[in-house]
Amino acid sequence: MELFSDLNDRLLFAVPKKGRLHEKCLEFLAGADIQFHRKPRHDIALVKNHPMALVFLPAADIAKFVGLGKVDLGITGEDIIAETFLDQAERQSRIRQVMPLNFGRCRLAVQTPVKTGPTNVADLVGKRIVTSFEGLTKQYFKALEANQSNQPAAEITDAAMQTSVEFVGGSVEAACALGLADAIVDLVESGDTMRAAGLQAIGTVLESQAVLIANSRTKFSDLVAMIQARIEGVIASRKYVYVNYNIRRADLEQARDVTPGHRAPTITALLDPDWVAVSAMVLSAEVANVMDRLKTLGATDILVFTISNCRV
Numbered sequence: 001m002e003l004f005s006d007l008n009d010r011l012l013f014a015v016p017k018k019g020r021l022h023e024k025c026l027e028f029l030a031g032a033d034i035q036f037h038r039k040p041r042h043d044i045a046l047v048k049n050h051p052m053a054l055v056f057l058p059a060a061d062i063a064k065f066v067g068l069g070k071v072d073l074g075i076t077g078e079d080i081i082a083e084t085f086l087d088q089a090e091r092q093s094r095i096r097q098v099m100p101l102n103f104g105r106c107r108l109a110v111q112t113p114v115k116t117g118p119t120n121v122a123d124l125v126g127k128r129i130v131t132s133f134e135g136l137t138k139q140y141f142k143a144l145e146a147n148q149s150n151q152p153a154a155e156i157t158d159a160a161m162q163t164s165v166e167f168v169g170g171s172v173e174a175a176c177a178l179g180l181a182d183a184i185v186d187l188v189e190s191g192d193t194m195r196a197a198g199l200q201a202i203g204t205v206l207e208s209q210a211v212l213i214a215n216s217r218t219k220f221s222d223l224v225a226m227i228q229a230r231i232e233g234v235i236a237s238r239k240y241v242y243v244n245y246n247i248r249r250a251d252l253e254q255a256r257d258v259t260p261g262h263r264a265p266t267i268t269a270l271l272d273p274d275w276v277a278v279s280a281m282v283l284s285a286e287v288a289n290v291m292d293r294l295k296t297l298g299a300t301d302i303l304v305f306t307i308s309n310c311r312v
């Protein structure tokens with residue numbers, strides 16, 4: 001009871017309690033210096049250093065809680081947001097997408113058995129589809145049916161659909177092998193699960209990644225902006241590394257082209273007047289290539305540092 005009275009006047013921030021998005025969310029919270037202590041088996045944790053509380057929920061429920069204003073802020077997948085609010089206008093009126101988070105990337109794909117299944121999604125009209133994303137799958141197949149019948153998709157009711165779309169809560173990939181379905185609609189990232197089940201992807205319902213979302217009418221807009229800035233800092237700090245090296249003054253111009261930095265590189269004089277030290281932020285994905293080019297230019301003592309946090 002004491003905990004719930006403590007929730008008054010705190011921003012409620014929903015975080016996936018398990019699954020693919022959970023660990024990364026905890027990393028973001030740590031990077032954003034959101035400090036909390038979660039007692040065992042408690043799904044609500046008060047934040048020590050901000051007027052905020054974390055609510056640990058199944059990822060699949062977070063869009064609903066944010067959209068209904070039961071929590072102010074949340075992290076979940078775009079797939080879940082689309083499935084929860086199938087009507088785009090309603091989705092946009094209830095939920096503000098604060099920022100994409102660059103993880104949890106996957107796609108919701110139509111999959112059929114490699115050996116016996118069709119390779120064209122249009123051939124699945126009238127067949128049996130099994131999925132955990134019932135709403136999006138019905139929308140997708142209504143659009144296909146509409147194409148074939150010249151009837152507007154909006155006029156096709158669920159009952160009038162030729163295609164059977166059945167919900168299952170998990171292990172969707174087993175449905176074809178078990179004789180429950182001719183095709184499934186499920187998430188694919190590496191494709192390992194799909195291939196292991198003898199399936200192939202023949203169409204994409206949507207692409208998804210994790211996003212930070214806020215209720216459109218939250219009264220905590222200042223706190224939301226602060227969390228956004230901090231999470232942007234965490235994302236930027238992963239995108240870049242800090243590179244430091246020594247180079248002959250005569251080669252500085254060419255070296256600047258290799259490491260232009262975010263705004264400009266920092267040049268520091270060395271006791272040897274023919275040499276300078278250069279420091280610059282470099283895209284993590286390009287750092288090996290940058291080091292090779294610097295070495296070719298004659299740079300020495302090339303050091304690469306990870307950035308634990310930054311604001312660019």
Ligand SMILES: Nc1ncnc2c1ncn2[C@@H]1O[C@H](COP(=O)(O)OP(=O)(O)OP(=O)(O)O)[C@@H](O)[C@H]1O
Binds near residue numbers: 016018019189190
């Ligand atoms: N293989 C994947 N790669 C990247 N992101 C994924 C992957 N699978 C799921 N996701 C993302 O994570 C969200 C949660 O999926 P996850 O399978 O972790 O759910 P869960 O909470 O464990 O629920 P369930 O018990 O139904 O599996 C998905 O809606 C999607 O946005």
Ligand SMILES: O=P(O)(O)OC[C@H]1O[C@H](OP(=O)(O)OP(=O)(O)O)[C@H](O)[C@@H]1O
Binds near residue numbers: 020186187190194
């Ligand atoms: O393409 P892949 O990299 O193999 O990922 C796809 C799988 O990941 C998700 O399930 P997850 O492994 O999270 O477990 P779940 O089936 O219990 O949801 C999803 O439901 C797929 O089954």
